[in-house]
Amino acid sequence: MSAGIRELTAAGAIGRIEAGELSPGDLRDAYAQAPDELGAYLERLSEGGEPAAGELRGLPVAVKDIFCTEGVPTTAGSKILEGYRPPYTATAVQRLADAGANVLGKTNMDEFAMGSSNENSAYGPVRNPWDIGRVPGGSSGGSAAAVAGRLAPAAIGTDTGGSIRQPASLCGIVGLKPTYGAISRYGMIAFASSLDQCGPLTRDVTDAALLLRAMQGADTCDSTCVGIEAGVELPSREDLKGLRIGVASDFSHQVEGVEPGVADVFERSLEMIRELGAEVGECELPHAEHGISAYYVLAPAEASANLARYDGVRYGLRADGDGELVAMYERTRAAGFGPEVKRRIMLGTYALSSGYYDAYYGRAQRVRTKIAEDFTTAFEGFDLIATPTSPSVAFELGARTKDPLAMYLSDYFTVPMSLAGIPAISIPAGLAEPPGGGPQLPVGLQLTSPAFTESSLLDAAHALERAVAFDGRPPTLGEEA
Amino acid sequence: MARLARLELSEEDVERMAGELSNILEHVERISSLDLDGVEPTTHVVVLENVLRADEPRPSLPRETALEQAPDPADGAFRVPSPQA
Numbered sequence: 263m264s265a266g267i268r269e270l271t272a273a274g275a276i277g278r279i280e281a282g283e284l285s286p287g288d289l290r291d292a293y294a295q296a297p298d299e300l301g302a303y304l305e306r307l308s309e310g311g312e313p314a315a316g317e318l319r320g321l322p323v324a325v326k327d328i329f330c331t332e333g334v335p336t337t338a339g340s341k342i343l344e345g346y347r348p349p350y351t352a353t354a355v356q357r358l359a360d361a362g363a364n365v366l367g368k369t370n371m372d373e374f375a376m377g378s379s380n381e382n383s384a385y386g387p388v389r390n391p392w393d394i395g396r397v398p399g400g401s402s403g404g405s406a407a408a409v410a411g412r413l414a415p416a417a418i419g420t421d422t423g424g425s426i427r428q429p430a431s432l433c434g435i436v437g438l439k440p441t442y443g444a445i446s447r448y449g450m451i452a453f454a455s456s457l458d459q460c461g462p463l464t465r466d467v468t469d470a471a472l473l474l475r476a477m478q479g480a481d482t483c484d485s486t487c488v489g490i491e492a493g494v495e496l497p498s499r500e501d502l503k504g505l506r507i508g509v510a511s512d513f514s515h516q517v518e519g520v521e522p523g524v525a526d527v528f529e530r531s532l533e534m535i536r537e538l539g540a541e542v543g544e545c546e547l548p549h550a551e552h553g554i555s556a557y558y559v560l561a562p563a564e565a566s567a568n569l570a571r572y573d574g575v576r577y578g579l580r581a582d583g584d585g586e587l588v589a590m591y592e593r594t595r596a597a598g599f600g601p602e603v604k605r606r607i608m609l610g611t612y613a614l615s616s617g618y619y620d621a622y623y624g625r626a627q628r629v630r631t632k633i634a635e636d637f638t639t640a641f642e643g644f645d646l647i648a649t650p651t652s653p654s655v656a657f658e659l660g661a662r663t664k665d666p667l668a669m670y671l672s673d674y675f676t677v678p679m680s681l682a683g684i685p686a687i688s689i690p691a692g693l694a695e696p697p698g699g700g701p702q703l704p705v706g707l708q709l710t711s712p713a714f715t716e717s718s719l720l721d722a723a724h725a726l727e728r729a730v731a732f733d734g735r736p737p738t739l740g741e742e743a
Numbered sequence: 744m745a746r747l748a749r750l751e752l753s754e755e756d757v758e759r760m761a762g763e764l765s766n767i768l769e770h771v772e773r774i775s776s777l778d779l780d781g782v783e784p785t786t787h788v789v790v791l792e793n794v795l796r797a798d799e800p801r802p803s804l805p806r807e808t809a810l811e812q813a814p815d816p817a818d819g820a821f822r823v824p825s826p827q828a
Contacts, residue, residue, distance in 0.1 A: 683788025
């Protein structure tokens, strides 16, 4: 009876429900009963309750464990929040529920969204459904693996420097980081507040538009959230005629180690973009290559301030300080935070400390301005800019854990858009063999456009997605479920 | 620095992290070669000014709810070790 249900896209499942061919309960059960062999979930909810009437029609959705969900454990992948049950629900999750979605569970993630492999979770790694010896990317690794591995029809995650787009790329799915300010951050556990943005991880571009439409909009609980004034149209475009797509060769070639397989797929995608009628031209993003440097000052600086709240007083873990307040703080944080979080807190504290503030934080903020200006200038001549999403395909578990800088460079192509606050989407563009051989793995293509132009970004991505006709079903899954 | 960040670090932690952090800072210092004179710093990408709401009393989190997750609640408050100890 349930054969093929888990192969449906979100829009496909909604269509079947509307036609009376599938019940929301059966759809949910098909997912809730599937064994989680990837470690994608930290918590699966046994019941979804009666879904609200709305255009999502009871669609089950996986939610990254960084979103507060009232009464449901929310850890952000950290020991310091083990067992924490928030007293309220994040706006993004509430809006999905109001539109008729049904939360399937909370997905694993890098601790406080700091990481690019999901290996920084305090609750164990997540496996990539395309090759279980490899990482799913991060930090929204559980959400990406759940959608690619047929454990959820759609999911939401957060993206601070690439945490939706990079795992989407590594798992062969669609990941959208909307414009900063499109979706409320209320109830989304803060990492770097000037960069954090919620977005969908889905099987296709239409599903991304559906989820974005349900979640976006101004919120009195987040004064930085203005919403997408023009609204979100479902994509329908089938060609790219009349569009000018920019490629920044200098930026794309600066990074050490874009894998040859990734470069090949990228070139083929550009060819396809031309065949669809777009004009592909050279654009300049002279400061984008400095994105990683600026980001790894700004994000840790903001994190060091945001994470000051985990002090063993109001919620979460408390360690014994032998009756001393400061010792209690220091031991609580030593016991509760993992190595990457400590590293970033130290980095951020250093960058903000007196005597170094101007050299690091001040300069990084100015580089951020230059990067944003580069995009503004480039968009005078181009509608969209294309880059690979990640310099590499999914890497093996443990391959980069000893070298934080190598891990940071995973975000080389995604960080500049985060710094500029503009929307960017990763769609599967093809498969490539990993260096060292092995089964072929997904490669993502990233498209970016000016702030609040999500509808046209999704439209172009939809046209390209049709032409690519990527088979998103990981071969490891075996028989159709 | 660990004191400032309120993190208790072991000797090994400090040693390992010093190496990792100087590696990262070396990469970050590439931005010191850029000419950034006269460039305004970006603190925020959405241009917004004074987002205000009417200053009216509204219901907030009940005290019991706020204390529910506290490691050591006492007398309707959060109890902590004495800062003077």
